[in-house]
Amino acid sequence: MAFSLSDERERELSKIVARYPNKMAACIPVLHLCQEANGNWVSDEVIEFVAQKLELGAAHVKGVVTFYTLFNQSPPGRHQVWICRTLSCALRGSGELIEHCEKRLGVHLGETTKNGKVTLRTAECLASCGTAPVMQVDRTYYENLTTEAVDRVLDRLMNE
Amino acid sequence: MLKRTDYLTKNYSAPDSWSIALYERDGGYRSAEKAFGIPREALVDEIKKAHIRGRGGAGFDCGTKMSFMPKESKKPHYLVINGDEGEPGTFKDRSIMEKNPHSLIEGCIIGAYAIGAHVAYIYVRDELHLSKARLEQAIVEARAKGYLGDRPFGRGYGVEVHVHTGAGAYICGEETALLNSLEGRRGEPRIKPPFPAQSGAFGCPTTVNNVETIALLPTALAMGGDTFSQLSLLHSFNDGGARIFGLSGHVKKPGLYECAVGLTLRELIYDLGGGVLGDRKMIGVIPGGSSCPVHLPDEIVNVKDPRFEPFNGKSILDLPLGVDTFRLAGSMLGTCCAMVLSDAVDPVLAIQNLMQFYKHESCGQCTPCREGCGWIVRILDKIVEGKGTMEELDRVHEIANDITGNTICAFGDGAAQPALAFVKRYRKNFEDYILRGGRSQTGRLSL
Numbered sequence: 001m002a003f004s005l006s007d008e009r010e011r012e013l014s015k016i017v018a019r020y021p022n023k024m025a026a027c028i029p030v031l032h033l034c035q036e037a038n039g040n041w042v043s044d045e046v047i048e049f050v051a052q053k054l055e056l057g058a059a060h061v062k063g064v065v066t067f068y069t070l071f072n073q074s075p076p077g078r079h080q081v082w083i084c085r086t087l088s089c090a091l092r093g094s095g096e097l098i099e100h101c102e103k104r105l106g107v108h109l110g111e112t113t114k115n116g117k118v119t120l121r122t123a124e125c126l127a128s129c130g131t132a133p134v135m136q137v138d139r140t141y142y143e144n145l146t147t148e149a150v151d152r153v154l155d156r157l158m159n160e
Numbered sequence: 161m162l163k164r165t166d167y168l169t170k171n172y173s174a175p176d177s178w179s180i181a182l183y184e185r186d187g188g189y190r191s192a193e194k195a196f197g198i199p200r201e202a203l204v205d206e207i208k209k210a211h212i213r214g215r216g217g218a219g220f221d222c223g224t225k226m227s228f229m230p231k232e233s234k235k236p237h238y239l240v241i242n243g244d245e246g247e248p249g250t251f252k253d254r255s256i257m258e259k260n261p262h263s264l265i266e267g268c269i270i271g272a273y274a275i276g277a278h279v280a281y282i283y284v285r286d287e288l289h290l291s292k293a294r295l296e297q298a299i300v301e302a303r304a305k306g307y308l309g310d311r312p313f314g315r316g317y318g319v320e321v322h323v324h325t326g327a328g329a330y331i332c333g334e335e336t337a338l339l340n341s342l343e344g345r346r347g348e349p350r351i352k353p354p355f356p357a358q359s360g361a362f363g364c365p366t367t368v369n370n371v372e373t374i375a376l377l378p379t380a381l382a383m384g385g386d387t388f389s390q391l392s393l394l395h396s397f398n399d400g401g402a403r404i405f406g407l408s409g410h411v412k413k414p415g416l417y418e419c420a421v422g423l424t425l426r427e428l429i430y431d432l433g434g435g436v437l438g439d440r441k442m443i444g445v446i447p448g449g450s451s452c453p454v455h456l457p458d459e460i461v462n463v464k465d466p467r468f469e470p471f472n473g474k475s476i477l478d479l480p481l482g483v484d485t486f487r488l489a490g491s492m493l494g495t496c497c498a499m500v501l502s503d504a505v506d507p508v509l510a511i512q513n514l515m516q517f518y519k520h521e522s523c524g525q526c527t528p529c530r531e532g533c534g535w536i537v538r539i540l541d542k543i544v545e546g547k548g549t550m551e552e553l554d555r556v557h558e559i560a561n562d563i564t565g566n567t568i569c570a571f572g573d574g575a576a577q578p579a580l581a582f583v584k585r586y587r588k589n590f591e592d593y594i595l596r597g598g599r600s601q602t603g604r605l606s607l
Contacts, residue, residue, distance in 0.1 A: 019322045021236070021362050027344030028327050032286070054344075067346040067523075068327030070286050082287075086248045087450060087513050088408040088499055093606040124330060124517050125248040125450075126287055129408035129497065130415045139289040 003045035009037055013053065023054040027064055030054060031071060040080065041072040077112035077119040079157045082136045085122040088129035097133055098122060100147050104154055118157050161393045161480065162427040163420035165402040167379040168372070172259045178294045180301040183262035189307055191378035192269040196315045201231075203274045207377065209385030211392070211400030215252075216242055216333070216370030217449060217494045218570075219483030221398065222377075223385075226367055228357035229275040235364040237277040239268060240342065240356075243284040243291065243371045244326055244333040247449035248517060249499040252404040253371035255416055257284065257291035260375065261298035267374035268321045269312060270381060275367045278318050282371075283338050285326045295323050330521035334569045335368040337523065348525045349569035372404060393422025394482040396467060405481070406497030410437040410504065410607065426477040429500055437607060440502040444585070445477070447486060448494025450514050451574030453581030454501070455491065463488050492577070506602045507589050511582035512540040513605065518575035529572040532563040536579055543590060546597040553590050556583055 005013060012033060017026045030053065034046045042065050051058040065071045083089075083098050098109065101120055105113050112119040128134040131143035135150070142153060170186065171177040180188070195203055208223030229237060241264065245253040256264060268280040284292050299321050302308045310318040324342055326332050332341045336350035339361050360366020380388040380401065389400030399421055405428050408414045412434030417423075419432075425445055429435065436442050444454045459476040461468065465488060471479050479485055486493040501510060519533040536556055542548040560576035567573070583590060592600050 019324075022343075024344040025342060025362070028341065029325050032325060032327065056344075060345075063346055064327075064344065067348075068329050070328035085513075086517050087510060087605070088249050090513050090605040091409045091499070091501070091505065091510075095605060123287070124520055125246050125250075127245040127251045127254045127285070129249050129251045129499070130406060131251075132408060132414070136287060141290070 003034070003038060003043065003049045005034065005037055009033060017054070024056055024060075026054055027056065027061065028068070031061070031065065035071060039075055041075045078117050078160075079138055080119050080121065081154075081157070082121050082123035082126070084124070084126045084128070084132070084134050086125040088125070089132040089134060092132040094133035097135075097145060097147065097150060101150060101154065104151065105158075113158065115158070117160065118154065161420070161422045161424075162431055163391070163393075163422075165391065165418050165420055167402055167418065168256060168260055168263055168375055168404060169416065169418040172255065177259045178261050178298065180262055180298065180305065183260070187382065188262055188378070189266050189302075189305070191381040192266045192307060193313045195270045195273055195381060196313055196317060200274060200276060203270070206381065206385045207274060209389060210376075210380035211385075211389040211395070211398045212373055212376055212380060213399050213483045214370055215372035215376075215403060215495070217247060217451070219399075219487075219493060222369060222373050225357070225369070226271070226275050228355070229365050229367060230357070233276075233365055236279070237275055238361040238364055238366040239272045239275055239277045239280040240339065240361055240366055240368045241268065241280060241282040241371055241374055242333060242335065242338055242368055243282050243288070244330075244338060245288070245371070246285055246330045246333055247451065247495055247497075248514065249408055249446060250406060250449045250495040250497040251408070252406050252416055252495065252497060254288055254291055255404070256371055256375050257288065258294050261291075261294045262302065263375040263378055264295070264371055265298050265302050265308070265321055267377040269307065269319050270377045271367070271369065271374050272319045273317055275365075277367075278320065280319070280321045281324045281342055281361070282321065283324045283326060283332070283342055285332070286328055292323050292325060299323070329523070330517075331523040331569075331571060334571060337569065338368065339366065346523075348523050349571070351568055376401060376403075391420045393420065393480055394485065397482050397484045399482040399484060403496055405432075406495070407433045407500070408497065409500040410440065410442075410502035411435065411500045412437055421482060422480040424478050424480055425498060426475070428481070428498055429477070433500070436500060436502050438502070440504060440607075442500060443503050443505060444501040444507065446499040446501075446578075447481065447491060448496045448498065450499070450517065450578055452492040452494040453490075453577050454507075454585060456585055461489055502607070504602055504607045505605055506598075507582055507586040508540070508544060508593055508598070508601065509603070509605050511579060512537070512544055514578055515540055515575070518571075522571065522575070526567040526572065528563045528566045529575065532559045532572075533575050535559050543593045544598070546593060548594050550591070550594055553583065553587075553594060
């Protein structure tokens with residue numbers, strides 16, 4: 001099925017394009033907009049749509065999508081959880097937290113829980129080293145994490 | 161020399177620190193208004209006098225970079241702000257964007273006028289949703305007040321500021337990769353020359369500056385460039401003003417500390433950070449983001465330069481943190497956000513962790529970096545598993561040296577230097593893994 005945007009998102013798209021001297025520059029923000037409208041992933045239909053809207057080749061858009069880690073090329077769970085694994089967080093116990101989350105959710109890194117609610121991933125440095133360990137859930141940061149704090153968040157996501 | 165300042169961080173703990181009301185109560189936007197009364201070249205000269213060394217890691221002088229912009233040009237000029245903060249250990253720009261966004265917006269107005277630009281793009285990494293929201297709100301507030309738009313402060317020089325989002329790629333913190341990403345391309349660094357001042361965003365003259373660098377412009381202008389520079393102990397090194405120092409890892413009070421330039425690592429870790437967690441022994445410190453070499457606490461400074469007289473013979477922990485002091489001492493200041501490793505840390509696991517980061521973030525454009533980072537990780541994995549050989553340990557050296565200087569951008573060096581520094585300083589720990597299966601190592605990173 002062809003992909004399309006709601007009228008509201010179409011207006012948002014026009015606003016984004018207006019910020020730049022050419023349409024190509026809107027590629028990344030427009031992909032974000034479309035990804036959000038498409039259940040948080042970029043399908044071939046989305047790539048076609050963006051290519052047509054911005055007058056770009058589909059290959060260019062696909063090249064952009066595959067370069068950046070935050071464009072999902074397959075559907076993730078309803079919520080995305082990223083735990084920072086880089087050194088500052090690792091010094092503060094993120095390695096142990098990652099293992100804990102895998103057990104608690106019954107998934108390996110990169111996988112989605114059976115009920116489709118949570119995709120568990122690691123992130124590279126989230127720029128929150130002074131409040132390590134840190135995780136990002138969708139758009140929100142959770143800092144100074146403990147296993148108890150992680151459990152509270154995961155339970156909420158799983159029981160939603 | 162420990163001298164706390166609060167030019168950027170004064171209101172960080174206020175519940176509405178990001179509001180324009182609070183920012184203006186402390187004199188906000190008066191510097192931007194003042195700037196429009198100064199001819200462009202004189203303004204750049206004033207910024208030069210402030211000796212603001214780029215806060216993003218390279219430490220290039222802000223005013224000098226602005227002076228590279230063409231005086232006359234038929235093409236539009238652009239100011240691009242690098243808010244792609246992602247260097248492991250670094251978390252200062254995020255705090256400015258979240259808690260003091262107006263300092264950056266005002267800095268953008270001053271900076272745009274100084275380089276002859278009418279448009280500024282703030283490139284923010286996608287993960288920082290709160291930063292983006294606060295900046296967007298700050299732009300709306302500033303426009304409503306008449307500080308942005310066609311006629312800021314009633315003058316005829318229009319300035320627009322836009323927030324641009326990335327999509328998860330550390331390499332986009334490299335200025336030419338950032339420009340490609342801004343243009344809607346894959347974030348692969350460009351070959352220089354041409355430098356951005358000749359051909360940057362959209363093929364037009366562009367200045368790319370770090371968030372903190374630009375956010376300091378209002379303060380520098382309010383005080384006068386020279387007065388601002390002299391806040392620093394390293395004024396004689398042309399390294400002026402104050403900056404935000406970060407501290408993370410095994411310390412009692414990790415966080416951000418704004419101080420005059422010239423603070424030492426010892427002051428940062430012990431006086432401000434309260435010392436090492438659990439009063440353990442410190443085995444190493446990475447001075448300013450993971451691309452800087454790790455240092456042992458007992459390393460002695462010895463530099464043949466008359467300005468180093470007060471520091472020679474002392475520990476590196478007592479060398480003032482400055483762009484040139486650390487460069488001349490064979491280190492790197494980077495982003496000035498230090499990471500502390502206590503004796504609970506297994507240094508072999510620490511560099512394994514960091515090299516996994518570099519392997520993941522290499523853009524893949526240059527073979528030495530793309531393959532080399534992966535090879536180093538593979539060797540480190542083998543060593544940690546107890547299957548490594550001494551020959552392979554030496555090969556880490558060889559690979560890192562082959563990456564250095566052989567890539568389009570500085571990422572390659574930034575990945576190779578930490579590997580070299582860890583192997584050089586903790587060679588015994590690596591050998592222990594190879595010869596004795598790592599029996600005497602902690603096997604841990606956390607306490």
